Amino acid sequence: MSLTITELDIAFGQLPVLEKMNLQVNNDEFVAILGPSGSGKSTLLQLIGGLLTPDNGMIQLNGESINGKKGLISYMPQHPxxxxxxxxxxxxxxxxxxxxxxxxxxxxxxxxxxxxxxxxxxxxxxxxxxxxxxxxxxxxxxxxQSLLCLDEPFSALDEFTRIKMQNWLLSIWEENRKSILFITHSIEEAMFLADRIYVLSKRPAHVKAEITVPFSRPRNERLLETNEFFHLKKQIFQHMKEDIADDD
Structure with missing residues (x-):
């Protein structure tokens, strides 16, 4: 199941939340989204799930518009x-x-x-x-449904349990291979799980960086200790740090 989002805009009253959002999730791909708090990541999932309708732009599953349509994706919220x-x-x-x-x-x-x-x-x-x-x-x-949208599902867990859950998620996903769009605040979590990462700007959010994760699968926690992992984490952190600096 492929997801394509094109030039997506939404505002709540006078508050623009997403602006010219463009992203793609390919068939059987694991894609993560990183962005500052309040950048509209959860709003994006509500748009994909049909709970909200965009002001402009298009959301497509396998080439068909799903703007405002419910029941076409599987959704896992932050809390069970x-x-x-x-x-x-x-x-x-x-x-x-x-x-x-x-x-x-x-x-x-x-x-x-x-x-x-x-x-x-x-x-x-x-x-x-x-x-x-x-x-x-x-x-x-x-x-x-062949597209799973996961909204920070491990954010409330302690670090040891979170790593255990990440490994478990990957093992289940390798067996079932559905398309996944995964929202997280953790750079390490995004790098460990995903094939590609989209970094969002502060609100109104747009994609400011798209990063292909170079690590082969299957993955395990030893990856977290490698120089390659550290250097990619530093690169992604620089993208996110720009928005933090702009707020100072």
Whole structure:
């Protein structure tokens, strides 16, 4: 599933948020978006998901306009948003259940791969933060849409759990290979996960840099200690630092 965003503009009243936004997610590609707080990253996902309609520009999936259309992507928010009265298994099949075809066997297989098989009949309040995020991601996978939009899903986790979750996400993605658009504040996270990175400017946001990540797959945390990783991180930091300096 390919996503193409062309010359996208949106403003809230007199406040311009996105301006001439252009980006591409190719089939089976993992793309990350970095940008300063308040630059409109979450607004971009709401536009892609059809919750908002752009003032100008075009959002296309596989060449077809989806401006203002809902139900065509899978979305994972910053917080797991699990229903407390449903078990883990009931939560992960929810999207498929809405369409009338809950796939319990596939859900159980993914829960086992995520190390959650013994918790399928547990409730969200019995899970750790990392476990809840795994449940939310499996729910997104089972929705069957080929484009996944992830909005800082690991931002609330401690560093050790976050690295563990990043490795787990990559292992699941390598197996399923859907197109992913991943929003993060972490340069290291973007570099570790993505094939390409878009760096956004401050508001009104536009793409100020597009970076191809040169590291081969599969990846592991040893990559974080290499000189190549450090030099790319420094390059990306310079792009982001320009906007911080402009605000001083």
């Amino acid at each position: 948003s699990l229903f407390p009265w449903r078990t883990v298994l009931e939560n992960v099949v929810l999207a498929a259940e809405i369409k009338g075809k809950p796939e319990y066997e596939e859900a159980k297989r993914l829960l086992e791969k995520a190390g959650l098989a013994e918790f399928e009949n547990s409730y969200p309040n019995e899970l750790s933060g990392g476990m809840k995020q795994r449940v939310a991601f499996i729910r997104a996978l089972l929705s069957k």
